Amino acid sequence: MVSGCSNAASTKSEKTSEGSKKLQIVTTFYPMYYFAQKVAGSSANVELLIPNGVEPHDWEPTAKDMAKIQDSDLFIYNSRYFETWTEKVFKSINDPDLKVVEASKGIKLMDAIASEEEDHQHSEQTSSKDPHVWLSPVLAQKEVNTIANALEQADPKNKDQYQKNAAALNSELASLDSMYKDTVDKAKEKEFVTQHAAFGYLAKQYGLTQIPIAGLSPDVEPTLGKLAELTDLTKKKNVKIIYFEELTSSKVADTLAKEIGAKTEVLNPLEGLTKKEQAKGLDYLDVMKNNLESLKRSLLD
Known part of the structure; x- marks a missing residue:
């Protein structure tokens, strides 16, 4: 299915007017898109897979979505406990040039709070871990660092720009953290x-x-x-x-x-x-x- 949707007009490493290559990044849902876009700045192209306004819990990729992932240089997602469909995608796509980035990697995930109804309806599929780490401004900074590191490795010539952009975003997230602390105090x-x-x-x-x-x-x-x-x-x-x-x-x-x-x-x-x-x-x-x-x-x- 994926190979049928891909073609020679792949957007991978799109040429800029200067003749250099721009990194092509596909992200799953809004927070991943926002973090990646802020880190990338103008040095890479960042695309959102799950449209805003769509509830992502039960979203499944189409053949066109799969082709977009395969045609990218980097695919950024939050966690297999949130984007549960990613395991199927990784089995379908066999591309050694595609770098997959799990933004929550290295963060200790909490056990999920699952209702009896969820256990009954989803059994094996119900998440055993809570993936909503992006809602903590402190853990969001960790996700930003993971994304920035991946961009730096994939595109070393723009490493300084990615580091600078990540630091600026993390500074804003630290300010947000202070606002929450002050309120709770x-x-x-x-x-x-x-x-x-x-x-x-x-x-x-x-x-x-x-x-x-x-x-x-x-x-x-x-x-x-x-x-x-x-x-x-x-x-x-x-x-x-x-x-x-x-x-x-x-x-x-x-x-x-x-x-x-x-x-x-x-x-x-x-x-x-x-x-x-x-x-x-x-x-x-x-x-x-x-x-x-x-x-x-x-x-x-």
Whole structure:
């Protein structure tokens, strides 16, 4: 299938007007694209595989997507626990020139919070590890360094540029980390309720507790028993806000909020930018700052 989609007009190592070769990079979903693009600057071409606005948990590559991966110099993904389809892709593509970069490599992953429903529905496929490391500004810096190292090895002539760009991005991520620390230091509450168990690393980084309605798959609904249990728990804790995400249905968050007289607000797991965020020209840092403002209403009010 892959060879059928590839052709002699491959974009690999596209020639610039100066006659030098530009690195061709394919990334899976938005945070990987953002980190790679920031590190690459104008020295490489970076492409996003999973379109913004598409929920990536159940996304599968088409033959055209597979060809894009094969035609690239570098393929950057977060983790086999998030992009579960990558193992099939690697078996299909046999290209010694393609460098594969797992951005979360070297980061100790936490065990996943999987609901009973997920265990029943996905059994073997359900992730045993939580892959959402990009939501911690500290771990995001580690992913940036992994990506930068891969670019430097693949394109040594632009090594200084990649190092400079990575340092600039990591400086911004360090500032973001300081903002989160300052907020949590003043926090009266240390718990927040989410529809989707995506914020475990962010919670761990800052000494917070995430109370998820569902597990790692945002489209799996809890049982009536689980919902009743959460209703009792959130009432006892006097929870005022239930967080949901815009790429999936907010039905479960709305149901729980109605039961306990709470409000719903967006907490974006950055698995893809929404149309509204794209229209406003927002990026990873902007959305993470918006998330902090949303969290403040649970932690400080």
